[in-house]
Amino acid sequence: MKLLNEEYIKQAIPVREKNSYKGNYGKLLFVGGNEQMGGAIIMSASAAVYSGAGLVTVASAPVNVHALHTRIPEAMFIDMYDLDTLASMIKKMDGVVIGPGLGRDDRAIDVMNTVLKALTEDQFIIIDGDAISIYVNELLDHPDAQLIFTPHLGEWKTLSNMGPDKENLQDNIQKQKELNAIVILKKGQSEIYFEDEVWQNIPGNPSMATGGMGDTLAGMISGFIGQFETYKKGILSAVFLHSKIANTLAETYYVTLPTAIIDHIPKTMKGYTNPN
Numbered sequence: 470m471k472l473l474n475e476e477y478i479k480q481a482i483p484v485r486e487k488n489s490y491k492g493n494y495g496k497l498l499f500v501g502g503n504e505q506m507g508g509a510i511i512m513s514a515s516a517a518v519y520s521g522a523g524l525v526t527v528a529s530a531p532v533n534v535h536a537l538h539t540r541i542p543e544a545m546f547i548d549m550y551d552l553d554t555l556a557s558m559i560k561k562m563d564g565v566v567i568g569p570g571l572g573r574d575d576r577a578i579d580v581m582n583t584v585l586k587a588l589t590e591d592q593f594i595i596i597d598g599d600a601i602s603i604y605v606n607e608l609l610d611h612p613d614a615q616l617i618f619t620p621h622l623g624e625w626k627t628l629s630n631m632g633p634d635k636e637n638l639q640d641n642i643q644k645q646k647e648l649n650a651i652v653i654l655k656k657g658q659s660e661i662y663f664e665d666e667v668w669q670n671i672p673g674n675p676s677m678a679t680g681g682m683g684d685t686l687a688g689m690i691s692g693f694i695g696q697f698e699t700y701k702k703g704i705l706s707a708v709f710l711h712s713k714i715a716n717t718l719a720e721t722y723y724v725t726l727p728t729a730i731i732d733h734i735p736k737t738m739k740g741y742t743n744p745n
């Protein structure tokens with residue numbers, strides 16, 4: 470297992486080309502946030518905006534539109550239960566994050582089916598939170614896109630049948646291959662399973678054990694993938710910086726709020742920008 474530490478991330482973040490524009494930095498769709506959990510998809514989309522994503526659209530329950538626009542006016546909005554609009558929106562995207570606050574009811578299942586069917590092979594999809602349960606319980610087919618799962622240990626049990634006391638490196642590698650996906654297994658020191666190698670994150674601390682922390686990570690990962698040259702670089706940099714920011718904040722704060730992490734992303738990225 471390779472260790473994900475300061476050395477990897479040093480100068481990993483690309484400098485922006487002088488004449489680049491928003492279209493160069495990722496068009497992302499966030500799908501989730503039912504009537505009870507709008508905050509989850511707002512945090513996720515906010516993390517992507519603050520990570521530098523070029524264009525962010527949120528598909529959510531209509532009741533969430535004003536909260537979203539108050540928090541991040543940079544994001545666009547569609548009703549996620551309008552399945553025709555949802556399907557046509559997917560076609561314009563580089564990547565999709567689905568799951569934060571999605572719920573698991575019949576409407577959520579329809580949303581999930583619509584999204585997975587509309588994807589094409591040049592896109593990526595991050596399946597997080599409730600969307601992990603739906604993917605497993607509804608026996609959904611692997612989409613025609615790069616698939617990325619971001620389970621915590623409870624969600625990994627749903628995906629792999631291995632509980633927190635049973636999961637281990639060899640069986641996790643085997644399961645990741647069966648899933649034909651990149652797996653970011655979230656825990657105290659999260660593990661990242663790629664097709665050819667496994668990484669373990671080093672920073673992180675228990676001040677991060679707060680609702681919304683994983684929603685925020687999913688948004689960061691998507692935002693980074695939209696700008697970095699490879700999936701690997703984007704994912705590893707996002708996982709590292711998410712917990713690195715939390716470590717810095719935990720020097721002075723008892724608990725690290727996901728929204729505080731989000732606020733610190735742009736300045737922290739600047740500090741790691743490659744000057745060449």
Ligand SMILES: NC(=O)C1=CN([C@@H]2O[C@H](COP(=O)(O)OP(=O)(O)OC[C@H]3O[C@@H](n4cnc5c(N)ncnc54)[C@H](O)[C@@H]3O)[C@@H](O)[C@H]2O)[C@@H](O)CC1
Binds near residue numbers: 508571
């Ligand atoms: N403000 C919001 O709207 C929030 C919405 N959230 C959403 O709530 C939905 C359900 O997610 P949850 O993760 O709460 O619930 P789940 O019920 O899916 O997962 C929690 C279960 O996993 C078990 N578990 C085992 N190891 C665990 C570990 N290391 N970390 C976490 N759980 C572990 C727990 O005991 C529990 O049974 C998701 O869609 C999520 O995005 C949460 O992110 C919290 C904040």
Ligand SMILES: Nc1ncnc2c1ncn2[C@@H]1O[C@H](COP(=O)(O)OP(=O)(O)O)[C@@H](O)[C@H]1O
Binds near residue numbers: 682
């Ligand atoms: N004790 C801890 N040490 C390090 N990281 C933690 C700790 N507790 C939680 N985290 C991190 O916080 C995030 C929690 O994700 P998740 O449970 O999906 O949150 P949510 O669904 O509430 O947004 C993960 O990135 C996990 O690694």
Ligand SMILES: [Mg+2]
Binds near residue numbers: 597598621683684
């Ligand atoms: Mg989660």
